[in-house]
Amino acid sequence: MAPKPPRKQSVGMGRGARKxxxxxxxxxxxxxxxxxxSKAAVRPPDQLDLTDAELKEEFTRILTANNPHAPQNxxxxxxKEGTYKPIGFVNQLAVHFSQVGNLVPxxxxxxxxxxxxDELAAGSQESxxxxxxxxxxxxxxxxxxxxEVEAGSQSEIPVAEVAEKVTEEELxxxxxxxxxxxxxxxxxxxxxxxxxxxxxxxxxxQMEPPPRTNFSATANQWEIYDAYVEELKKQEKTKEKEKTxxxxxxxxxxxxxxxxxxxxxxxxxxxxxxxxxxxxxxxxNQNTYDDVAQDFKYYEDAADEYRDQEGTLLPLWxxxxxxxxxxxxxxxxxxxxxxxxxxxxxxxxxxxxxxxxFSSESGIMCLxxxxxxxxxxxxxxxxxxxxxxxxxxPQSQPSFRSSAKSGKHTDPVWQVKWQKDDMDHNLNFFSVSxxxxxxxxxxxxxxxxxTDVIKLKVEGSTTEAPEGLQLHTxxxxxxxxxxxxxxxxxxxGTEEGKIYKCSKSYSSQFLDTYDAHNMAVDAVxxxxxxxxxxxxxxSDWTVKIWDHTIKxxxxxxxxxxxxxxxxxxxxxxxxxxxxTTDGKAHVFDLAINKYEAICNQPVVAKKKTKITHVEFNPxxxxxxxxxxxxxxxxxxxxPNLRKMPKEKKGQEVQKGPAVEIAKLxxxxxxxxxxxxxx
Amino acid sequence: MGETEGKKDEADYxxxxxxxxxxxxxxxxxxxxxxxxLCVTACEKFSNNNESxxxxxxxxxxxKFGSSWHVVIGEGFGFEITHEVxxxxxxxxxxTLAVCVWKCS
Numbered sequence: 001m002a003p004k005p006p007r008k009q010s011v012g013m014g015r016g017a018r019k020x021x022x023x024x025x026x027x028x029x030x031x032x033x034x035x036x037x038s039k040a041a042v043r044p045p046d047q048l049d050l051t052d053a054e055l056k057e058e059f060t061r062i063l064t065a066n067n068p069h070a071p072q073n074x075x076x077x078x079x080k081e082g083t084y085k086p087i088g089f090v091n092q093l094a095v096h097f098s099q100v101g102n103l104v105p106x107x108x109x110x111x112x113x114x115x116x117x118d119e120l121a122a123g124s125q126e127s128x129x130x131x132x133x134x135x136x137x138x139x140x141x142x143x144x145x146x147x148e149v150e151a152g153s154q155s156e157i158p159v160a161e162v163a164e165k166v167t168e169e170e171l172x173x174x175x176x177x178x179x180x181x182x183x184x185x186x187x188x189x190x191x192x193x194x195x196x197x198x199x200x201x202x203x204x205x206q207m208e209p210p211p212r213t214n215f216s217a218t219a220n221q222w223e224i225y226d227a228y229v230e231e232l233k234k235q236e237k238t239k240e241k242e243k244t245x246x247x248x249x250x251x252x253x254x255x256x257x258x259x260x261x262x263x264x265x266x267x268x269x270x271x272x273x274x275x276x277x278x279x280x281x282x283x284x285n286q287n288t289y290d291d292v293a294q295d296f297k298y299y300e301d302a303a304d305e306y307r308d309q310e311g312t313l314l315p316l317w318x319x320x321x322x323x324x325x326x327x328x329x330x331x332x333x334x335x336x337x338x339x340x341x342x343x344x345x346x347x348x349x350x351x352x353x354x355x356x357x358f359s360s361e362s363g364i365m366c367l368x369x370x371x372x373x374x375x376x377x378x379x380x381x382x383x384x385x386x387x388x389x390x391x392x393x394p395q396s397q398p399s400f401r402s403s404a405k406s407g408k409h410t411d412p413v414w415q416v417k418w419q420k421d422d423m424d425h426n427l428n429f430f431s432v433s434x435x436x437x438x439x440x441x442x443x444x445x446x447x448x449x450x451t452d453v454i455k456l457k458v459e460g461s462t463t464e465a466p467e468g469l470q471l472h473t474x475x476x477x478x479x480x481x482x483x484x485x486x487x488x489x490x491x492x493g494t495e496e497g498k499i500y501k502c503s504k505s506y507s508s509q510f511l512d513t514y515d516a517h518n519m520a521v522d523a524v525x526x527x528x529x530x531x532x533x534x535x536x537x538x539s540d541w542t543v544k545i546w547d548h549t550i551k552x553x554x555x556x557x558x559x560x561x562x563x564x565x566x567x568x569x570x571x572x573x574x575x576x577x578x579x580t581t582d583g584k585a586h587v588f589d590l591a592i593n594k595y596e597a598i599c600n601q602p603v604v605a606k607k608k609t610k611i612t613h614v615e616f617n618p619x620x621x622x623x624x625x626x627x628x629x630x631x632x633x634x635x636x637x638x639p640n641l642r643k644m645p646k647e648k649k650g651q652e653v654q655k656g657p658a659v660e661i662a663k664l665x666x667x668x669x670x671x672x673x674x675x676x677x678x
Numbered sequence: 679m680g681e682t683e684g685k686k687d688e689a690d691y692x693x694x695x696x697x698x699x700x701x702x703x704x705x706x707x708x709x710x711x712x713x714x715x716l717c718v719t720a721c722e723k724f725s726n727n728n729e730s731x732x733x734x735x736x737x738x739x740x741x742k743f744g745s746s747w748h749v750v751i752g753e754g755f756g757f758e759i760t761h762e763v764x765x766x767x768x769x770x771x772x773x774t775l776a777v778c779v780w781k782c783s
Contacts, residue, residue: 210762210763210783211762211763212760212761212762212763212782213760213761213763214758214759214760214761215702215758215759215761215766215768215780216756216757216758216759217701217702217756217757217768217778218754218755218756218757219752219753219754219755219756219770219776219778220753220754220755221753221754221774224770224773224774224775224776225773227699227701227770228699228770228773231699
């Protein structure tokens with residue numbers, strides 16, 4: 001029997017191989033056929049031949065989920081009710097085809113056996129062919145075997161055969177311990193790859209822990225009791241306080257207020273320092289200008305004793321401000337000077353820097369300080385406005401200011417003068433401008449109210465008609481001065497050289513007209529003592545002294561240059577100073593010399609500088625002169641210039657206004673006599 | 679006289695007992711008021727069980743202001759604690775109780 005099994009095997013093998021070939025062949029053939037056949041329809045032999053009409057006929061058939069073979073009316077006997085009952089729900093399921101799969105559970109008996117066989121097939125590598133064929137046989141046998149098993153058939157022979165073979169092979173080949181992986185029936189291929197994993201990195205931070213503190217205490221009954229008792233007492237006290245609460249509250253309120261204000265003042269450090277700084281500045285200046293100050297107080301020109309009548313002027317301080325350089329001084333009043341858009345207030349104690357500085361857009365032409373309220377300064381602007389500055393207020397803007405609406409002048413304001421308060425105690429002042437108007441301004445409730453006092457224009461034409469010389473139609477006021485005693489009377493100097501004596505009460509008419517000068521009147525001023533006498537100066541080089549009752553001048557002085565300003569001395573009725581545009585200051589004392597100046601001295605450094613204004617200090621024997629370069633010079637009068645006459649006679653020296661009036665009267669009488677004689 | 683005064687004091691004291699007396703607190707005003715109210719409620723609710731009161735306070739505080747709160751209630755005790763700033767309340771209540779509530783996580 002030895003050769004038999006190999007043959008059988010070879011046959012088996014051949015059969016298996018052939019079968020495989022067939023399989024593959026058919027597969028390939030089928031695959032190729034599909035491609036070719038799809039175009040030419042393959043007809044089954046028993047296909048009906050139909051006509052076109054039959055082919056085109058449409059059969060509508062609806063597919064439903066209902067089973068057409070399912071019974072429609074099933075009834076069952078209900079024992080509970082004792083009757084037959086129809087059953088509504090009928091199973092519609094119809095099975096047309098079913099097939100049992102060939103998968104075997106791995107754990108089942110069959111599966112284990114198969115697995116065992118596979119192991120054997122894989123294990124016998126050396127007799128690969130045999131095993132392979134064997135495996136094939138087994139594989140082929142599988143299905144029928146299964147069927148046999150399922151059917152529970154009696155054909156045990158092949159099984160026994162297989163078992164025999166298995167045992168045989170078991171003997172031939174040693175058992176392989178290695179478990180082989182089950183082959184994949186569907187021939188999948190697994191391929192795994194792993195992308196690069198980003199390296200992990202640790203990073204940590206720590207929060208600052210919330211702040212902690214320690215607290216310790218002890219609690220026991222007596223401490224608790226004490227605490228409550230204390231609280232009780234406290235409450236009683238507050239109750240007592242509540243009774244007297246109202247006034248207390250007020251007080252605390254006040255206290256708080258006071259504190260607030262003190263806090264405010266504290267915060268304003270600069271203001272505190274400024275006061276001290278001012279004092280220090282003055283001290284420094286006092287040291288710097290010590291000699292000047294000494295001169296101011298004590299120096300008397302010894303040379304005067306040897307001069308007969310003449311005197312000298314000693315320059316003291318000079319005031320100037322870098323910002324105000326090249327700005328002409330247009331007005332002086334005690335210690336002030338003005339310039340284009342700048343109002344500077346100086347103190348003798350500090351000649352290096354002005355005490356107050358106010359700047360404005362338009363040039364300031366004139367100013368006046370109120371007698372009773374020295375902090376109020378009224379100024380007239382080049383643009384015709386008038387404004388009041390309050391020195392107490394720190395801001396550089398004027399406190400009050402006229403406007404086009406409130407009747408400002410249309411031409412430069414040449415002079416302003418404070419007046420006595422009116423009947424309602426309102427502050428008021430007058431202004432004169434070259435537009436020919438003289439306006440009275442009244443400060444009513446922080447508002448400037450204007451009243452035209454006189455219009456020179458109209459009056460000029462009427463009153464001058466008799467003169468026959470009048471060519472102008474507009475009277476341009478340039479200067480005015482109020483009578484020292486007669487409130488309503490005042491003088492107006494004009495650009496045409498006329499001086500009008502006017503009254504506040506008569507706006508239509510002049511009281512008098514003096515044909516005083518040939519050129520513009522620069523200044524008119526009443527004598528400080530003699531009520532009848534006034535003085536005028538003009539650009540026609542002359543200074544004239546008048547008695548207002550007489551239309552012709554009492555004295556005429558020709559100073560050989562346009563006279564910028566004249567001022568009466570406050571201490572004597574006969575002394576006055578005049579400044580000319582050639583830079584000279586002239587001081588006259590009529591009691592000593594009624595024909596010539598007793599002092600005639602250039603007081604400016606540069607020749608071209610024109611002196612525009614002069615003013616006496618009301619107390620000290622000094623004068624200040626201002627020039628068109630913005631400098632102000634302070635000059636001390638030498639003893640001769642302020643010498644009181646008739647001292648030498650040994651009589652009791654008489655003083656007072658009466659004496660001064662008499663003195664001037666005496667002089668005037670001389671002139672009057674001369675005049676009346678011819 | 680003295681006795682009557684004493685009695686009066688006693689009455690006042692009794693009256694006073696009913697409200698809490700803050701001994702020490704660094705909590706913000708709002709938080710303090712809330713915590714005080716909570717302490718009063720808890721102590722009145724569990725007037726004979728301090729442990730329950732403390733538990734109630736602790737749990738409520740944990741819910742309201744985040745963990746971890748600690749509460750000590752007793753008639754006599756001494757303590758030294760570390761607490762988070764602005765999270766401490768130490769008060770007397772009812773004349774006999776001391777309550778210390780603090781946070782330390």
